[in-house]
Amino acid sequence: MKNLNVKNFRDIKGYVNHEGLVMKARMIYRGGPLNGLSEKEKKLIEKDLNIKYILDFRDEQEAQLMPDCSFDNIVYERIGALIGSFKHQGFDFGNLLQGKMTEDKLHFLLDYIKDGYKHMAFDNPAYHRLFVLLLKNDGGVYFHCSAGKDRTGVAAFLIMMALDMNEEDAIQEYLLSNEYLKESNDTLCEQLQIPFELRKNVNLYSMFKKSLLI
Template sequence: MNPHPKRLVKLEGTDNFRDLGGYSTEDGKIVKWGKIFRANRMNTLTDNDFREIENIGLKTVFDFRRTDEVQKAPNRLPAYMDIAFHNHPIISGAYGFQAIRRMIDSGGDEMVDGVALMKAANKYYANRAHPQYTALFQLLLSSEVPLVFHCSAGKDRTGFGAAIILIALGVSKETVIADYLLTNYYRKKHNEKILTEVAENIDPELIRPILEVREEYLEVAFGELIKTFGSFEAYFEKALNLDEKNIEQLRNFYLE
């Protein structure tokens, strides 16, 4: 997928702040631009970035990070804007970065299967993180937008969240996966920098699976979801308390 020029919100302090608008649904509608955004942590936003946040008219920030992650890198957003903050931690979310740190500190003596780790995390999102994703959808139903939801890298907890939002809106699975994989495009420079830095201590290819998103990770989440609930529709209703009327409301709000 060649990303739409409006997809990335160009900010100096973060590299993965993206608009979920512009995608076509399977019934021919379009997701509205400027309503739902996904991002990584925003602790290094600049004053210039504040102007862009103002232009967006951001009303709501939904943070999947754990308390220790938030304390270590608190978001820097315009205090003069009336932005509502909601923190609903997904506890399994940052284990990949902890695994990277352990491998580096051990000089490669402690090995972690990065692919297995990321697949396990995605199974967790599909089976165990229902309260957090329910809370996100409730905010979307209350139309507290423009809204941005995020975690640390904006790829795993956030990636699954973006995927199920787009599925709920009627976007094809193929397009959902393509959006998921855009993180690798936008984070390539950041990831290559890390891989170069760790090369002195360990084989960088050991941590590449943790830095990246891969189609197989999201497929594992979807497979787990279907195995448990039988369909996306059943997942939305049984896990996230979204009935047909709620899905219709979401589509009325966010499609054109």
């Protein structure tokens, strides 16, 4: 959304399920942290977008680094969504990516992400709370993590599956983060001096395919 300076922000809407029913607009939102917003942006979120609940999937340390802004009429909750290796080792890719990127390091990172994804969708209290909020059906729900792609992406995928959406549409919604985050991802790869031939192996499609589809 052009008027909102929030990483990877979008309204999940317009998808059609197998019964021909359409996901409504201004009900389910996803993205990154809501930190450093102007008063105009806060008003947009609170008034114009109909958001009543914010669910933060980050752990306490992440949230302290970039805390969400406070809102007068929005309920904020933080429930960490890290499960499996993500929970025990954290999700600090800044540290994991430090140093030269090699084939061995790449395989370690992919295995790390694969293990985290295998566990994240099951018995996750953060996702359970998300569905409880959605079932209230009394206003928009915004859920997010540090970049709005991994924990947030899995949550959006589960929502679309629960609504009987086409699986390919759910996958494409997940992969939109590659487009929304392309500039920042390219900048990060340059800063970390990751060889171009390895970059194609660490995009969201690779992570998703290696974890949820196999």
